[in-house]
Amino acid sequence: MTSYTLSQITAELGGEWRGEDITVTAVQPLSHAQAQHISFLANPKYKADVHGSSAGAVIVSEKAAGEFAGRNLIVAADPYLYFAKVARLFSPVVKAAAGIHQTAVVEPSATVPASCEIGAHAYIGANTILGEGCRILAGAVVEHDCKLGNEVVLHPNAVVYYGCTLGNRVEIHSGAVIGADGFGLAFAGASWFKIPQTGGVTLGDDVEIGSNSNIDRGAMSDTVIGTGTKIDNQVQIGHNCTIGAHTVIAAQAGISGSTTIGSYCIIGGGVGTVGHIEIADKTNIGGGTCITHSIKESGQHIASLYPMQTHKEWAKNAVHIRHLSEMNKRIKQLEKLLTGSNGAE
Amino acid sequence: MTSYTLSQITAELGGEWRGEDITVTAVQPLSHAQAQHISFLANPKYKADVHGSSAGAVIVSEKAAGEFAGRNLIVAADPYLYFAKVARLFSPVVKAAAGIHQTAVVEPSATVPASCEIGAHAYIGANTILGEGCRILAGAVVEHDCKLGNEVVLHPNAVVYYGCTLGNRVEIHSGAVIGADGFGLAFAGASWFKIPQTGGVTLGDDVEIGSNSNIDRGAMSDTVIGTGTKIDNQVQIGHNCTIGAHTVIAAQAGISGSTTIGSYCIIGGGVGTVGHIEIADKTNIGGGTCITHSIKESGQHIASLYPMQTHKEWAKNAVHIRHLSEMNKRIKQLEKLLTGSNGAE
Amino acid sequence: MTSYTLSQITAELGGEWRGEDITVTAVQPLSHAQAQHISFLANPKYKADVHGSSAGAVIVSEKAAGEFAGRNLIVAADPYLYFAKVARLFSPVVKAAAGIHQTAVVEPSATVPASCEIGAHAYIGANTILGEGCRILAGAVVEHDCKLGNEVVLHPNAVVYYGCTLGNRVEIHSGAVIGADGFGLAFAGASWFKIPQTGGVTLGDDVEIGSNSNIDRGAMSDTVIGTGTKIDNQVQIGHNCTIGAHTVIAAQAGISGSTTIGSYCIIGGGVGTVGHIEIADKTNIGGGTCITHSIKESGQHIASLYPMQTHKEWAKNAVHIRHLSEMNKRIKQLEKLLTGSNGAE
Structure with missing residues (x-):
């Protein structure tokens, strides 16, 4: 079992330890933590929980530290972020177990560096190029003519259609589908004529796509998701959308085609938008809101929920x-x- | 073709048959049923449909029976439940066709009893333990360190991430994903730092998870779904949720992280909740409702739909x-x- | 690279070319098009964009043509539909690369014509019959006793449960699941008794089902989707629904069980319906609307959105x-x- 002393943690992550330099083996919430655990106080309104906790050590802000003088502490500028980093110390990102499983299929024209892990029944299409250290897990499919950066992870049964581009450290969860056809139809008098979707999808570095989410390919040019943007489960991004960097989109949101969303936005769960609109940087949209027109001024907080009764x-x-x-x-x-x-x- | 006489059915399931002891070969709705079919009257307001039906026999309540004295009947306390049980007689639960398909991959450290059916291209990860009579169908994936009870069914291409626990007779439909990462992020000034999701998922006995639904793994401890709870398609359950026993959640509902839902609740389709709230036992939430705060009194009926026009x-x-x-x-x-x-x- | 002169295009698709008979190599939107591209003006309000575009040629209506006399044009009755058809010229429907991949599994009793393409790790169940020229791509699963028409396409990891019927040219995108169990439960006093779902799914010719969408199998008879109906991503169609021909359903809509929807309807994104209702032909339902009762008069436009603020x-x-x-x-x-x-x- 991995373990760290408080001084080892602060040596790695900064901050200051106080009390005894104890050894901890895991991060746990205040309610569950025992003597061998480190916990954290992110929101001052839960101070009482610190007093009641059996945690061996607690991460707190400088402001809160005074109240817990008798305890083992790590004092950090942002206890929540610090907690996240300590949790990462205990659970490092899994590295590729280099090698191609004997049941995987890699087309001869594909490029798969020896550092990559290709799981059981995975499929890598013709002319597709993988970067170093990618993990394409069991049953995942990357069709032809894709380009993946380094350390991309596709969880089991994730699918990337042909002609898509994924940056470094992109992570795609199971059941997510990147590059399926956008929903483009022209009415032909008695039936619908399908408009070929000939663009692709471009995902920036450090993009994460949740399980069973969809990023549709563009009709003529690419659908684009910016660096560091994080998308939760069951989110639908229509064709030709452009989403900025470091935006967060919660589960079951649906972004209609040709929508432009800025950077550092926070889009709540179940949000829907009409298409062909623009949403400014740093817009915060409450869960369940339907966005019916552009939001041009940045930094606004938008809502539209029917109150429960x-x-x-x-x-x-x-x-x-x-x-x-x-x-x-x-x-x-x-x-x-x-x-x-x-x-x- | 399977067939039963009315007396064979009542011998198996209770209730009382009246009229002629005819042989029936299938259950059909009143509108479709023919002489060789048995049908049912669950709601008295459809009595006229019984009169108009060609069904060979009809399941009715004692109260309704008098009106159909000339027909072949089975009289049962709860005709709808009785119908369900008769339908199950004609369509018994499929048993595992024991054996591991030659294209399946079972890691050497996994435990797979001989009574299990492991389908084509299925994958069972290291140290995973299956109970007796499980059916892991084509392309389904169970990652490492999972524990499955007896007679668990994973339909084609369903995915269970590492470290999850499934009770007896759990059924997971195609495209459902159990244990993908919860959506946990800490803002790090210019980008988002991912909080490792180190908990798992625990599903109680007889839980059913619909197609393309997600149960996210907990951040530190498990996301838990209680015994007998039934979840429809495209439902999203966020990390650290605790859902009680025998609760029903209809399609496209989204339960935000750290929500606690009681037992015997009925959650309608498309319902959304904010996170970190509690919903009491036996709460009935109408389809499309957004739940914005805790519901502490049990047995309430909640709604919040914008009326259509x-x-x-x-x-x-x-x-x-x-x-x-x-x-x-x-x-x-x-x-x-x-x-x-x-x-x- | 495929290329066409304007006269070759009009020879193929009708319409009239004007100006110089230049060669074009792709369709692009007005904003991106260069001298080697053909673009289009579907909506007169974007006329200014034509003037500002570098497109080598533009598809316009007769009414708009006068204003662009100096340019190379194709004059068409419906420029948007014409554009779609030109785009299809440049991107013809992909034909099956006939053959069964050596890692695919086709049960001996299945019928797979030599003209079909069966991808890596695909699975075709017992007694299933495929038409000519089908493409069952990597990891896709068709269970037993299904019947597929000609030129059906299943994208990677799509799933069709047993006993379903798909018409000619049906296209199922990745992660979509056809024929999973409908959500049928009878309350048995202390727990829920599952009602066996013994119907199937019937999809008419030219139906397209988007990625991660679900069409549930019927409880006793089939769930039916009519000819030419197009369904976007993450749509849920409950058991026993009947949907007419040439209806369009946008992403994340949820149609509850036993709903009947007419032909030529347009159902917006995120729409929800209660079950057991009827929606008349040519109904247009705005995105996000909750449909709570039947719509009996055809051709209505329905809405129910809480306005954003x-x-x-x-x-x-x-x-x-x-x-x-x-x-x-x-x-x-x-x-x-x-x-x-x-x-x-």
């Missing part, structure tokens, strides 16, 4: 949603009768 | 949603003018 | 949604006081 309350109130315009007119009428004005409109 | 009506009314606060103030003002009071709120 | 505005206004009934009563009371009437109700 008991079914009985909902039934009583929701019916009036259908009559808001009329309700407004009735108020205007009253205002007119009472004051002679047309009201506030 | 024609686009024209919607456009006319929805605009006022943005001005409800102002509308409320205008009413208050009118009330003050008229009555001198501040109104009802 | 800044979080601050939303918080201020949404709270009143819970009090609309009361607000209505207060208005009534004012109307009564002022006019003696009960108001407009």
Whole structure:
């Protein structure tokens, strides 16, 4: 079992240890941590949990440290980020177990460096080029004419269609599909004519795509996801979208085709957008919101959730949603009768 | 073709047959059933359909039986449940066709009882332990260090990440992914630092997970789904969720991380929740509802759907949603003018 | 590189070329097109983009042609459809590379014509019958007792459960699952009893199913999707649904069980429906709408979106949604006081 003393941790990650230089073997939340564990206080409102915790050591901010003078501490500028880095110390990124499994199929024209791990029943298509140290796990498929950077990970049964480009350290979870056809149709009088989707997908360095998510290929040019952008499970990104760098998109969001999203945005779970709009940098969109037009000013917080109620309350109130315009007119009428004005409109 | 007489069915499942002891070969709905079929009346409001049906026999409640005295009947306390059991008689659970397909890959350290069926191109990782009679179908993947109970079924191309625990008779449909990384990120000033997801997933006995659904692994401890809970397709369960026993979650619901859901809940399709909340036992949440805070009292029925309208009506009314606060103030003002009071709120 | 002169294109597709009979090598949007490209003007409001484009030729309507007299044009009745057809000229439908990959598994009782392409690690189950020229790509699975028409395409890791029927030229994208069990449960007092799902799925000719979408098998008879219907990614179609011909369903829509949808409908992204309802032909449902009851009149445009706002505005206004009934009563009371009437109700 991996173990670190507090001084070894601060030597590696910075920060300052206080109390006893104990040895810890794992990170655990305050509620579960025992004497051999290190825990953390990210939000001051949980201070009481520190007092009640059996953790051997706790990561805290300088501001909070005073209150826990009797305990073993690591004092860090950002305890949550520090916790993440300690967790990574205990769980380093898995390196490729170099080699091609005997049941994998690698087309002769593909380039697969010896440092790569190609799992059981994986498939690498013609002319596809992998960087160093990639891990293409069991049943994953990379079709022809793709280019992958170094240390790309495809989890079991992930699929990358032909002609896509993945940066370094891109990670694609199981069931995610990169480069399936965008949904492009022209109506031909009695039936739909499919518009060939001839673009590809480009994923920047350090992009992560969650399980069962889709990034559709562009109709003519590529769908593009910027460096460091992280996408959760069951997210749908339509064709020709351009998403900036270091944006975060939570589960089940759906971004319609030709949408442009800036950098450092935070898109909540289940968000939907219409297509052909732009969302400025650093926009924060609350979960479940439907984005119906462009957001041009950066840094805004957007929301549009129907408030939850008991079914009985909902039934009583929701019916009036259908009559808001009329309700407004009735108020205007009253205002007119009472004051002679047309009201506030 | 399997066939049963009515008396054979009641001998097996209880209930009472009346009329002629005919032989039936399948269950069919009232509208499709012919003389060789047995059908059922679950909801009394469809009584007329019984009169119009060509079904050879009908499963009815004692209360309804009187009205169909001339027909062949099985009288049962709960006709819908009885129908389900008769359907199961005609379609027994498929047993494992014991054996490991020659194209399957089973790591040497894995434990696979001889009673298991391991399909073409399936993969069983190192140290993984399967119970008796499991069916791991074509292309399904169980990574290393998992533990599966007896008679677990993984449909084609389902994936279970490393370190997960599945109870007896768990069934995972195609494209479902158990144990992919939770969406845990710490902001590091200019980019996102991924928090290692070192917990696993624990699924209780008789859990069913629908196609293309996701149960994410916990950040530090396991995500847990209780005994007998049934999850439909395209459902997302975030990391560190705890879901009780015998809860039902319909398609496309999304449960954010660290949510606790009780037992015997019914969660409708497309429901979303914020994270870090609790939902009491026996809560019934209507389809499409966004759950924004904890539901502490058990047995409630919750809803929050924006009512559907024609686009024209919607456009006319929805605009006022943005001005409800102002509308409320205008009413208050009118009330003050008229009555001198501040109104009802 | 494929290339066509304008006259070759019009010889193939109709329409009329004007200006110089130049050679073009690809279709590109107005903004990207260079001298060797052909572009198109589908929407007159983008006329200015034609003037600013470097495209060698442009597809335009007769009405718009006058304005671009100096340019090389193809004049077509429907420029968008014409563009789609030109794009298809440059990217013809890929034909099957006939042959069965040595790692594929085809059960002996299956019928696979020599014209079919069966990819690496693909699986074809017992008694399944494929038509001519099918492409079953890497890792795709067709279980037993299915029947596929001619030129069916299954992209990598797509899954078709047993007993399903696919028409000619059906295309199933990666991660899509056809025929997984519908979500049918009967409550048995303390736990849920699963209702066997013994129907199948029937997909008409020219149906396309997007990546990670699901079409569940029927409980007793088939779930049916009509000819030419196109379904985007991450769509869920519940058991026993019947969907007409040439209907289009955008990403992440969820159609509950036993719903009947007509032909030529357009269902927006993220739409949800309750079950057991009917939606008439040519219904257009805006993205994000929840359909709570049948739509019986054809050709309607339906919507139900909560309007987006800044979080601050939303918080201020949404709270009143819970009090609309009361607000209505207060208005009534004012109307009564002022006019003696009960108001407009």
